[in-house]
Amino acid sequence: MKNFTISEVIDSLGVNKFTWRVFFFLGFAMVFDGYDYMVVSYTMPQIAAEWHLDKVAMGSLSSWSLFGLIIGGACAGIISDKIGRRNTLVYSIAAYSLLTIPIYFATSFEQFALFRVLAGVGLGACIPVVTTIFSESTPTPRRALFITFGMAWMIVGWVMGGLIPTLLVPHYGWRICYLIGGVPFLYAIFLYYQMHESSYWLAGKGRKAEANEILNYIENLATGKVTPRDPEALVVPPKPKIVGPAALFSKDYWMITAGVWITYFCGCFTVYGLNAWLPSLMLEKGFKLTSAYALAIANNAAAVIANCSTGFVAEIIGRRPNLIMAYLLGGVSIVIMAFVSGGFGAILAANIFMGFAINYAITAVQPLMAEGYPTEFRNTGVAWCQAFGRLGGALAPIVAGAIMSMKLGPQMSFLFYVIPAIIGALAAILFVKKETKGKSLDQLAQEQGRTAAH
Numbered sequence: 252m253k254n255f256t257i258s259e260v261i262d263s264l265g266v267n268k269f270t271w272r273v274f275f276f277l278g279f280a281m282v283f284d285g286y287d288y289m290v291v292s293y294t295m296p297q298i299a300a301e302w303h304l305d306k307v308a309m310g311s312l313s314s315w316s317l318f319g320l321i322i323g324g325a326c327a328g329i330i331s332d333k334i335g336r337r338n339t340l341v342y343s344i345a346a347y348s349l350l351t352i353p354i355y356f357a358t359s360f361e362q363f364a365l366f367r368v369l370a371g372v373g374l375g376a377c378i379p380v381v382t383t384i385f386s387e388s389t390p391t392p393r394r395a396l397f398i399t400f401g402m403a404w405m406i407v408g409w410v411m412g413g414l415i416p417t418l419l420v421p422h423y424g425w426r427i428c429y430l431i432g433g434v435p436f437l438y439a440i441f442l443y444y445q446m447h448e449s450s451y452w453l454a455g456k457g458r459k460a461e462a463n464e465i466l467n468y469i470e471n472l473a474t475g476k477v478t479p480r481d482p483e484a485l486v487v488p489p490k491p492k493i494v495g496p497a498a499l500f501s502k503d504y505w506m507i508t509a510g511v512w513i514t515y516f517c518g519c520f521t522v523y524g525l526n527a528w529l530p531s532l533m534l535e536k537g538f539k540l541t542s543a544y545a546l547a548i549a550n551n552a553a554a555v556i557a558n559c560s561t562g563f564v565a566e567i568i569g570r571r572p573n574l575i576m577a578y579l580l581g582g583v584s585i586v587i588m589a590f591v592s593g594g595f596g597a598i599l600a601a602n603i604f605m606g607f608a609i610n611y612a613i614t615a616v617q618p619l620m621a622e623g624y625p626t627e628f629r630n631t632g633v634a635w636c637q638a639f640g641r642l643g644g645a646l647a648p649i650v651a652g653a654i655m656s657m658k659l660g661p662q663m664s665f666l667f668y669v670i671p672a673i674i675g676a677l678a679a680i681l682f683v684k685k686e687t688k689g690k691s692l693d694q695l696a697q698e699q700g701r702t703a704a705h
Contacts, residue, residue: 254484257450258691260466262390267473273388274397276446277381278404280344283435284377285408286415287351287370288316290432292527292547293416294425301425302360306652313527315364317645319371320378321638327376328634329495331383332627336449337442339380339630345439347373351432370432375641378405379620379634386621386629387451391691395570395618399562402614406558409526409551417548451692455626459485488696494627499635507623508632510682511616514574515640517675518613521581521668524647525609526551528655528664542595549599550606557611562618569688570619574679577612582672584608589665609668612675622687625696643671 291313299309323343331339350370357363382398389397416428450469453462463482471477493501499508529547565573584605591601616636624632655664687695 254486255480256486256691256693257454257462257466258391258693260470260480261388261450262392262691264470264473265390266393267469269469269472270389270393270397272472273384274401276442277340277384277401278407279438280340280377280435280442281381281401281404282408282411283344283348283438284374285405285410286412287347287374287408287432287435288313289409289412289526289551290416290428291316291367292529293413294420294428295527297420297425298363304360306656307649308360309652311649311652312363312367313523313648314645315367316371316374317523317641319368319373320375320641321371321645322368323372323375323377324379324634324638324641325375326372328379328628328631328638330376331380331630331634332452332494335452336380336384336387336630337446339376340384340446341439341443343373343376343380344435344442345373347371347377348433348435348439351429354429354432355426357426375634375638379637380630382617382621382633382637383630384449386618387449387626387692391689392566394622395565395688396562398618398621399565399614400559402617403555403558406551406554406610409554410548413548413551451626451629454485454487455490459483459487486693488625488693490627491625495631496628496635498628499624499632504624504632506682506684507619508636510678510684511620511623511636512639513678513682514578514675515613515616515620515636516643517578517671517678518581518609518616518643519640520643520647520671521585521609522613523641523644524651525605525665525668527648528651546599546602550602553603553606554610557607558614561611561614565615565618566688569686570615570622571679571683571686574612574615574619574683575676577608577615578672578676578679581608581612582669582676585665585668585672589662609672612672619683619687622690622692622695623685626692 295309295312298304298312327339327343347370350366350373353366354363357366381401385398385401386394415431416425419427447465447468448461450462450465453465459482463480463485466480467477491498498504526547529550561573561577584607588601588605591597620633620636621629651664654667690698
């Protein structure tokens with residue numbers, strides 16, 4: 252029997268039932284994740300009022316889970332590359348859901364902060380492995396599309412994180428929103444029995460027979476038949492000499508690491524900072540609570556469109572030009588939002604454009620995270636990038652709170668986000684040099700191996 256690669260089999264089947272199965276499995280995981288983060292922004296005013304928090308402490312309510320995300324991401328990337336994508340996903344969902352429930356009983360700011368950090372560790376493990384599984388489960392011509400489209404599910408969770416508090420908080424208080432945050436534990440049990448391991452990961456561990464079984468399952472689901480293949484004929488790219496976190500900073504990978512780290516940091520700083528404070532900023536502009544929440548929800552709804560479109564554009568014009576354009580567009584949208592005047596309609600339009608642009612930018616980084624590294628440390632690369640990015644997301648609400656406390660006005664509360672937009676564009680220009688559009692993961696691994704050999 253002739254030799255074959257995993258990429259050849261997956262690409263030959265195109266987008267099929269298995270692709271959509273993975274899409275929905277991972278999608279619901281991201282919905283729960285998005286809800287878990289965004290619910291804080293919409294319960295922030297009530298929590299701050301109950302515990303008499305100042306602006307900086309109030310801003311930190313959205314940051315505690317992100318500090319946990321940094322820890323979880325740093326650990327989970329290494330763990331996933333060792334124990335597998337499926338196990339990491341299941342255990343992380345179970346962890347963050349179970350650790351969200353105790354917040355319902357929290358009696359102080361300190362207790363809230365502790366459990367948000369602990370739940371954030373689980374979240375930090377979940378998000379990167381979703382990106383990695385998408386990259387290892389979809390055909391090459393649609394890889395970026397599914398990675399970024401998959402992130403749109405998180406925004407759906409953000410919208411739910413706004414709608415549920417809007418409906419429930421006036422009647423039942425803020426705590427009920429965190430009790431609902433325990434529901435994903437049931438989904439973790441479902442995934443434990445229904446999710447399959449990545450064939451790339453199995454092959455990378457030398458488990459060719461198991462990898463081939465997964466390929467047979469995918470082919471049968473897609474076509475109703477199975478092509479006989481000898482597992483020993485499966486061609487696996489040579490393993491890199493250096494793996495784990497150290498490989499990210501080696502001479503072969505430091506530039507892509509710098510590029511995705513800086514751009515994602517800037518994207519997280521902008522998106523998480525604005526999302527955390529947008530309802531409060533709209534209240535300061537004089538809008539009623541329901542109108543302020545409606546503007547924030549519209550901002551997040553626009554993000555869904557952004558996530559669906561950025562991967563599509565990246566497949567046409569390439570990852571690098573898409574990334575540069577995205578950050579420049581994000582900066583323009585922030586300036587427009589800062590200076591917009593008029594009634595609710597004008598502010599709504601500017602707000603929707605900003606929600607689209609800043610989320611388009613942060614999502615444009617996602618394909619490069621997975622495509623920049625080989626299987627042996629792909630999830631480590633994705634996870635460490637996202638962990639570093641979440642540091643920006645964790646700092647942003649606190650920095651924004653400090654700036655707002657200076658009483659410089661609503662314009663400056665928006666305009667300082669132009670700085671990370673410019674830095675993100677420059678990082679994409681200076682450090683993201685290799686185009687990955689149209690190349691399979693096996694082809695990219697072979698190219699990376701040849702570069703390392705020289």
